[in-house]
Amino acid sequence: MSTATTSLPSEITSADLVAKTIREKILEGELEPGRRLQQDHLSDMLGVSRTPLRTALAMIAQEGLIDYEANRGYRVRAFSISEVRDAFAVRAQLEGFACRCAASRKVSEVTIAKFDALVTEGDRLLSGGTLDPSLLPAYRRMNVQFHQLIISLAGNSWIESFVRQTHNVPLVSDRIILWDDYDIIYRSHDDHHRIAKAIAQGEGIRAENLMIEHVIFAGKLLAEKLEMDPQGVLMSHGRTSNHSPKSHKNG
Amino acid sequence: MSTATTSLPSEITSADLVAKTIREKILEGELEPGRRLQQDHLSDMLGVSRTPLRTALAMIAQEGLIDYEANRGYRVRAFSISEVRDAFAVRAQLEGFACRCAASRKVSEVTIAKFDALVTEGDRLLSGGTLDPSLLPAYRRMNVQFHQLIISLAGNSWIESFVRQTHNVPLVSDRIILWDDYDIIYRSHDDHHRIAKAIAQGEGIRAENLMIEHVIFAGKLLAEKLEMDPQGVLMSHGRTSNHSPKSHKNG
DNA sequence: CCCCAGGAAATTGGATCCAAAATTGCCAAT
DNA sequence: ATTGGCAATTTTGGATCCAATTTCCTGGGG
Numbered sequence: 383m384s385t386a387t388t389s390l391p392s393e394i395t396s397a398d399l400v401a402k403t404i405r406e407k408i409l410e411g412e413l414e415p416g417r418r419l420q421q422d423h424l425s426d427m428l429g430v431s432r433t434p435l436r437t438a439l440a441m442i443a444q445e446g447l448i449d450y451e452a453n454r455g456y457r458v459r460a461f462s463i464s465e466v467r468d469a470f471a472v473r474a475q476l477e478g479f480a481c482r483c484a485a486s487r488k489v490s491e492v493t494i495a496k497f498d499a500l501v502t503e504g505d506r507l508l509s510g511g512t513l514d515p516s517l518l519p520a521y522r523r524m525n526v527q528f529h530q531l532i533i534s535l536a537g538n539s540w541i542e543s544f545v546r547q548t549h550n551v552p553l554v555s556d557r558i559i560l561w562d563d564y565d566i567i568y569r570s571h572d573d574h575h576r577i578a579k580a581i582a583q584g585e586g587i588r589a590e591n592l593m594i595e596h597v598i599f600a601g602k603l604l605a606e607k608l609e610m611d612p613q614g615v616l617m618s619h620g621r622t623s624n625h626s627p628k629s630h631k632n633g
Numbered sequence: 634m635s636t637a638t639t640s641l642p643s644e645i646t647s648a649d650l651v652a653k654t655i656r657e658k659i660l661e662g663e664l665e666p667g668r669r670l671q672q673d674h675l676s677d678m679l680g681v682s683r684t685p686l687r688t689a690l691a692m693i694a695q696e697g698l699i700d701y702e703a704n705r706g707y708r709v710r711a712f713s714i715s716e717v718r719d720a721f722a723v724r725a726q727l728e729g730f731a732c733r734c735a736a737s738r739k740v741s742e743v744t745i746a747k748f749d750a751l752v753t754e755g756d757r758l759l760s761g762g763t764l765d766p767s768l769l770p771a772y773r774r775m776n777v778q779f780h781q782l783i784i785s786l787a788g789n790s791w792i793e794s795f796v797r798q799t800h801n802v803p804l805v806s807d808r809i810i811l812w813d814d815y816d817i818i819y820r821s822h823d824d825h826h827r828i829a830k831a832i833a834q835g836e837g838i839r840a841e842n843l844m845i846e847h848v849i850f851a852g853k854l855l856a857e858k859l860e861m862d863p864q865g866v867l868m869s870h871g872r873t874s875n876h877s878p879k880s881h882k883n884g
Numbered sequence: 885c886c887c888c889a890g891g892a893a894a895t896t897g898g899a900t901c902c903a904a905a906a907t908t909g910c911c912a913a914t
Numbered sequence: 915a916t917t918g919g920c921a922a923t924t925t926t927g928g929a930t931c932c933a934a935t936t937t938c939c940t941g942g943g944g
Binding site: 397398433440446471472543 | 645646648649684687688691692694695696697703704716719720722723726727730734788789790791792794795798799
Binding site: 395396397430431432433434437452453454 | 926927928929930934935936937
């Protein structure tokens with residue numbers, strides 16, 4: 383239940399742990415784009431030697447989160463706004479395709495029950511007529527699970543892999559929901575209702591179209607925000623844990 | 634011109650060279666699925682120490698070509714037929730989307746010239762009314778360039794990355810053309826004609842549909858062959874270098 | 885005042901060394 | 915004869931060491 387869909391604790395190596403940590407730091411924005419990843423520095427930062435660190439860096443570079451230049455080390459990759467837009471465009475196609483695949487299969491009762499649970503959970507969280515910020519993590523989880531359920535229903539591991547990669551961009555992750563506007567989030571959850579029902583009833587094309595719009599709109603919203611305030615988006619995704627309050631050095 | 638679209642010789646590290654070599658060996662089938670990749674063995678096989686080798690293995694594992702288990706090493710990943718099918722399905726969607734993106738942009742004269750050159754080259758290679766096996770490498774190159782041109786025209790680096798990953802499956806690479814049937818290859822090249830023209834004229838949806846069928850059909854053909862003769866496909870993509878002629882153990 | 889050259893310091897890539905885990909083989913016991 | 919367990923060997927993962935490249939700083943020349 384609680385275990386993720388991907389890979390269970392097969393990673394006991396410190397290289398994997400280090401990779402996970404660094405990935406997290408980059409996606410959270412703690413390591414900002416362009417920043418050099420000094421091996422000596424990082425290795426004693428994380429309490430390991432350079433060997434597992436280098437393995438981790440090689441993996442993360444392969445994922446595309448950091449850039450590598452021979453003899454010049456790694457640095458956090460900077461994504462342009464247009465690359466973010468492109469990521470959403472492709473993700474929309476892929477998740478739309480996933481809907482179509484999912485709908486073309488026989489949907490079991492338990493699947494329908496899962497959809498129902500997720501959609502109902504969303505209803506509950508939004509029932510107040512406004513989204514309490516404290517409920518945002520819960521909504522986020524529900525959202526992630528909803529999208530993952532569809533992808534898993536499609537039964538095509540490539541989709542899963544590629545969609546996950548589109549999340550491998552700072553600020554683009556599903557975990558980030560920056561809809562301060564209740565109407566927008568309400569509408570988005572209404573999409574969930576329709577998509578779930580469409581898939582359950584075998585309406586593949588309709589589910590696909592809904593999903594494409596669902597994702598593209600979220601992308602447009604984010605791109606818009608990014609253009610207005612390239613830094614500020616980070617703030618709105620929780621994690622007010624910026625220990626030093628002097629973070630707003632807009633001088 | 635001749636330099637690839639991706640990354641130019643920024644890889645001077647032996648880890649990159651080793652990775653390229655191993656990748657090649659896997660895709661060529663020299664390292665068969667399930668085979669363990671013993672580090673000591675491989676490292677002196679390739680004339681490097683284990684350090685760059687391990688880096689290379691970590692990268693290739695990240696790409697999905699090999700599996701990894703902590704403390705138990707790497708082994709060549711085995712792809713099921715259905716995974717191969719899935720790869721083609723996703724690739725079809727992605728390349729179809731690339732066509733749509735490409736068509737939605739202004740196509741320059743030089744682009745049209747490039748299309749023309751490629752398509753004409755194909756015509757020339759097929760002009761004999763039968764495909765001389767010696768011309769197959771040339772046709773393969775043309776085919777790869779045609780698909781890459783469209784993807785680059787789409788201007789979405791994610792598509793490029795993901796499509797490349799779908800090629801990262803033994804037997805699925807664009808380099809492999811197993812159409813012994815002249816009619817089929819002729820029809821396939823006719824698709825090229827239509828797709829190029831459709832993109833040039835801004836007929837995005839039509840180009841998309843053509844491309845989807847173009848890719849899916851190739852996938853069906855391969856899947857069919859794989860089901861009939863899981864091993865034999867390797868033979869038909871050149872590289873008759875199987876030193877021992879006792880390879881046809883169909884008894 | 886700026887720019888280029890040269891050398892020192894820092895940093896990366898590769899090789900080697902060591903510990904921990906897994907695999908293998910052997911022997912005994914049922 | 916088969917199975918279970920114990921020990922030796924193999925193999926992997928991590929740490930350290932060394933060479934090579936890069937970066938940075940300084941000083942001299944234009």
